[in-house]
Amino acid sequence: MNRWLDRSITLLILALIGWAGWSLLHWLLVGADWSVVTTNLPLYAVGSFPADQRWRPLLWMAVLITLTLLTLVGPKRGWVRRWLPLAWIAMAPLGLWLLAGGLGLLPVGTRSWGGLTLTLLLTGGSGALALPLGILLALGRRSDLPVLRWSSAGYIELMRAVPLIAVLFFGQLLIPLFLPPGLEINRVLRAVVAFALFAAAYIAEDVRGGLQAIPPTQREAAAVLGLSPVQTLQLVVLPQALRIALPSLTNQAVGLLQNTSLMAILGLVELLGISRSLLANPAFIGRYLEVYLWLAAVYWLACTAMALLARHLEFQLDPVRSSR
């Protein structure tokens, strides 16, 4: 008797799942009108970048994707692998040059930046600024100098107590009012700095966690070997601490990428912002479901790529596994 009840419940649930899956599939294939995505693909990628210059952000993203693939599934050793770290570091200046122009390329103002390119640039730029700043804050918080220790701790506590959106509003709306008229800080830069200042506080705590996991005997051993404090930090403490902090740092990076979507309510046309502009086109009004599903897919792809890269890095940094 009981078995029949179990079976019928199982069948019922299976039928429900099947029905939901079928209707979703039916909507995806038949009901949805994907023209809002397909006709605007270049805009999602590069925003309102001048049409004849679109190859520049597209090239940057192509290189980015190539690098990601090379890192994840490329050859395990050889010259390609040796040059990869350098190539990754070169991506930031390359992206800035391709987007902003100069040095032989037509200059393009940040007003025209947008789409996925801007999202990635905001994430990459603020991450690159926040990591060193966060490490410095973490070191400062563990310093023996009271002033440095207290100011670092104060900064971290303050930044963590303020909502991100407040920091962004401050950077985008209030800073321009304080500046004398005529003095204008580029607003993409303002956004990057605001994100970096905010993320640095969180990164500092992640790094501090890593630093605290290093037993003091390591420093003592390094000192006995005759390493200077800087060398100890650079060769012994930080590499281990950062490796321990890496999973939480990945969290921060993924969070940072998603938080860039907040800029849509502050007038930057990054991925979410450009989508809202496209939805205002009378030809595509009411296509919210398609656009937001598409956005979810793009964000998921970008975040998964970042997570995979971080896992790869973790693996590489693991002295036991990578030496095998």
Place this chain on the structure above:
Amino acid sequence: MRFCRHFSLFGALGVLVTLLGSCASLGTTETSRLDLVKQRGELFCGVSGKIPGFSFLSPEGTYTGLDVDICRAMAAAFVGDADKVQYRPLTAPERFTALRSGEIDLLSRNTTQTLSRDAAGGNGISFAPVVFHDGQGLIVPKDSGVQSLQDLSGKAICVGSGTTTEQNLNDAFAALGLPYTPIKYQDLNQVVGGYLQGRCAAMTSDRSQLAAARSGFADPEEHVILADRLSKEPLAPGVVGGDQQMADAMTWVVYALIEAEERGITQANVDAMVKKAEADPSQAALRRFLGVDGDLGSKLGLPNDFVVKAIRATGNYGEIYDRHLGPDTEVAIPRGANRLAEDGGLMIAPPFT
């Protein structure tokens, strides 16, 4: 550890120096913004970028809409090329900041002209003449036969609760002494949903929003926006206050678009009109308007043929309206108060003398 302390200090200093170094150099504030625009050869125009019919991104990646065409007409008049505009998508809270900080030269973003936005003690904006008289309106199904507020007597009307919209609706019906049943919702999407489910005979909101909502309906042509207006929302472009030259130039470009419609000068016939004016010395007013005679343009700090340049780029006001909000568009809004004064609307230009 002593070294690393120094390092963190230097690091912090380095960040500060980089920040300061990246600031732009100081500009002067004495000259008019107009001179700056002409010198730069490009107009920085603040738009919304998210309002159907007024400004949105086309699939080509360019901004389109009525607000955008105002920017284009200005750029054509100021620097001679309607394409020399950099658009800055702005959200409502940052629009005045962007004007005041100089990030944009001109704000053309569905901004309602009000006393406190105009006054020096408020936002201190100089407004141009109104380019779109928005206002609260009502939309009804076409087959209901409702023509005016009177026909809605005793019917149910969907409205957003706790808004000025609800108040205006109440005031309008109270003034007419008509009964009605408000059906209240939290936000516009729910109002639209309630209306589409047939829970009310009409729904009310700003007319531009009604038109945008209607274009998303399955059968948009089955719904009409009534001609009644329950509130006034005059939308006007603006520049930062205290800069008479810039404000005057902007003002008279808008007037030129209206005057051109009054005179029947269109994008298509503007060059023929110029030829006609040049050939016929008796057309004194037309010659002045088109810059064949006189120095009206240079009094504003613009080329004498600024009108011709603007009309060539965007057409007259009526053409701009029809292109983005006319009956053939998907966001069709009846012209109503936006007709010329001679047709019973509010659009009128002072004499070009």
